[in-house]
Amino acid sequence: MPGKMEKFLQIAPHSLAIVLGPAEGPAGERPGAARPAPPAQPRQLARHHIGYEIFADFKAENMQHFWNKKVTAAVAETFFLGWIDEQVLLIQGKEEHLEALREGWTRRALRPPSGFHIRCLGDVSPISMSPISQSQFIPLGEILCLAISAMNSARKPVTQEALMEHLTTCFPVLGRAWLPTRQALLKVTVVRTPL
Secondary structure, three states: OOOOOOOOEEEOOOEEEEEEEEOOHHHHOOOOOOOOOOOOOOHHHHHOOOHHHHHHHHHHHHOOOOOOHHHHHHHHHOEEEEEEOOOEEEEEOOHHHHHHHHHHHHOOOOOOOOOEEEEEEEEEOOEEEOOOOOOOOOOHHHHHHHHHHHHHHOOOOOOHHHHHHHHHHHOHHHOHHHOOOHHHHHHHHHHHOOO
């Protein structure tokens, strides 16, 4: 009996969300931090941030906690999980590392990435995902289109014999019994071929 698919999968356990806001002048910036003027960019582009770069900057800022090895180790061991809605950084790690970050937050010791301030930090409940099962049936026309496309990409000539050989090598589990007859192959390819 084939393995039954789980009803729900737990995604992103041991995760934290760091909600960021734009740094707003001197109040939002770190004390003593001198920043060069940003290069002139169109308004739309200046607001777009790449999540992994924000995460890398968050790590760089907080790896400087040489007096707090627990936070430094925790930051080093966390990894980027996602960037949502241009303001929420999702990170994941072992529970002890996340606990060190929570503690750093409560003590106001976590530093934000450049150009941001941290609005809040909190635990993310694991996300439940309900998998959608796939059919075991693939329409013959779809298989033929995929095979012909793969052969064209490999610059192999597509003849009936070459196509049958390609199908046999790409789907060895199914054996030769499932292969279409030459008549079925001709019918499907003629119907799908535009004039």
